[in-house]
Amino acid sequence: MYKIIVKIEEVKKYIGKQVKYYREIVKGWNQQKLAEKANVGLNVIRQIEQYKGNPTLETLYKISQALEIDITDILPQKSGVITIDIKKLEDLKK
Secondary structure, three states: OOEEEOOOOHHHHHHHHHHHHHHHHOOOOOHHHHHHHOOOOOOHHHHHHHHOOOOHHHHHHHHHHHHOHHHHOOOOOOOOOOOEEEEEEEHHOO
């Protein structure tokens, strides 16, 4: 039996980069404008773009709606985006 271990830090980094890309490059907005449009705190946007915190799916949905994109545009879609370690459960017990 195998267990899949996803490195959450890589997921946070991917989401943060995507949010920043759509905010800055596509929309030309500052963080304050995105926070207002998404009805979330400015600190929430800062944390996401700095790869900190754990935004809820609801928060990510609000951000995607404000940016006028699908939530899947900011979430990793391919296993190549994140590192996945597959280890035998027996090895994890050691």
